[in-house]
Amino acid sequence: MKNIFKLASVLLISLVFIKCGNGGKFDVAKGKVGQLTTKTTVQELETIFKNDSIVKILSEGAKGDNYFQDDDEYEIYEKGGKHLLTITPKEQLDSTSTLKSIKILDERFKTASGLNLKSTFEEINANNIINKVETSFSSASLFLDELNATIAIDKEELGIKENNMQKVSKEQIPDLAKIKSFIIWFN
Template sequence: MTRASIVYLAIITFLMVQCKNDDTQFSITKDSIGKLSRNTLVSELQMVFAQDSIVSDADTLKIGNGSKKIKIYEKGGAHLLTLTPDAESIQKIKNIRVFDPRYKTARGVGLTSTFKDIKDNYPIRKIVTSINNVVIFLKDSDLYFTIDKQELPSSLRYGASTNIEAVQIPDDAKIKYLMIGWE
């Protein structure tokens, strides 16, 4: 191989690795979301998000006590995630709220998706109605989605006691929140 061939091969390899990293940096899987895994401890967040900014009570991160929300921002200011730790002595992440629309599942569902995208790609376990929202829980997944009742027909918008079924939610209803709940 010539020197030019070696340099060319090195550049191609570097670009392939970068593309692979970009693919997983914002992916949502069963056991991870981007750089964060199901087993990541709160005490490890500084290392996991070393290139990003973490906003939280300083005592929470240093000694791992408390269950205050931890906000992760990308360098440059974009709000990526808000994490809520569990109440155990060795804290893991219990809940995650996704703020950045670049995070997507392997099936392409993310914050910019619609209810149709959810129902076409995942079986729905149950739908819970609250005063202002409808929460959609998936079968065999820790993901759940919130849709604002303003996205529903006017006859379904008022009253928390109204049981709403999947067939009543318009296909074009937008996702308000994308959450992950790890136990």
């Protein structure tokens, strides 16, 4: 009987470690996405993602010819090719720059309330404070100040045709509307 109790205890403790074993790799909170924080610099990405692949899409910087150029982007891919994150630094072509934003592309990244890429509008609205809704040609963006995050919902999910700047309120968004994009801002 004593051995069965010990075995059950060991199994229970092992289960807890396995459940919590990602070391916060997929945790999302204000100022934090996995191991990335507001203090993380571009040069630290190689160390943080040493077991993953990083694709660097660099701009021409301030010296380039194109005034309306895109920001630098660092795409993080897990072994096996799954796109996890797209990271944009505050300063272009600067390895000491901290991060401006992180676009989450893997549903394993989630907040303490369970918000992730697979969440519906109903789940977002029930567990988070939506501070405002802005409309673009193709989507409605939800602003969550508690996370410093924006969540885009495609206008097709809302039953509105694209290229229509019709204003959208929270009440008009269907409960089952799905997330198009989820970005955490570090500013």
